Amino acid sequence: MHNAHGSGKPWRRLAAAACSVLTIGIALLAPASAAPPAALPEQKTALLFGATIRYYDIGSGPVLVLVHGLGSSAKGDWGQVMLPLAQNHRVLALDQLGFGNSDKPQIDYGIQTWVDFLGEFLRQNQVSDFTLVGESLGGWISAQYTIQALRGIAAGPSLSLPKPARLVLSDSAGLHATMKRLFAPPPPGKPATVGASLAGEKQLLASVFHSPSYQTDQALRDGLAWSLAKGDAWAIRAVRNPALLDETVDDKLSAIKIPTLVIWGEHDNLLPLKDGRYFASKIGGAELKIIPGSGHAPMIETPDAFLSALQPFLR
Helix, strand or coil, X not given: CCCCHHHCCCCCEEECCCCHHHCCCCCEXXXXXXXXXXXXXXXXXXEECCEEEEEEEECCCCEEEEECCCCCCHHHHHCCCHHHHHCCCEEEEXXXXXXXXCCCCCCCCCHHHHHHHHHHHHHHCCCCCEXXXXXXXXXXXHHHXXXXXXXXXXXXXXXXXXXXXXXXXXXXXXXXXXXHHHHCCCCCCCCCCCCXXXXXXXXXXXXXXXXXXXXXXXXXXXXXXXXXXXXXXXXXXXXXXXXXXXXXXXXXXXXXXXXXXXXXXXXXXXXXXXXXXXXXXXCCCCEEEXXXXXXXXXXXXXXXHHHHHHHHHHC
């Protein structure tokens, strides 16, 4: 990471899932020494199916589409890597429906909801040749999107999904056994952490980040404050719906026949490394890169290592 943990500065921006026990994907954290938010341009606005979606459109060149994880946002997941990537690419990174600065309707969210919104977003932006990059829940969405795009699955003739040329899955959700375990109540004798709380925040950060720097009292305070402020608890809770298990991708991964890179934090305590190995083994020709010293969110915790793993694949 760019920052020095020993500097004594508190983490200034932290987002964690408002209902942390439901999280399969993401707390966000930008360290104090990261580039200030002003370094990113203002978000643009798209109107998709009547909903306002906010997104970044930065740089020029081959298109990268970045899809963030649960309880996160474009800036939250990708804030430390967007500008470096934009030096050689056009980077499109949206706040998904229900998260970030996009609309947050109280609907029944499914993976297909976000696949449909991603397809409409790409059609509206006339994107036809692109690399799709998804993290955690965003990886699940990106895998499902790619499978449907390559298979030509669409709700109507004008609603076909633009086909990605390449796919990147980082610490991706979407495998049935793992999702079933995460959706299940805690085993007998292990009390559940109910509601937004400091204890829940501590549990979440320990599962997402490897470095003990993310376990300070100030990080817990900041995380809980952000969880209460960001207003995405409904969408997070909706992902706990057991019906989403019908949208897992285990048996469909062989349909992904484009160059694919799987990136995984070596110490991911939320979605285990064996899941990364499974994704790589079931997608023909896929490459797996393991990020040492990182937990579930290497683009946040170890952004330099994440870029070093990703950029050669993009050339």
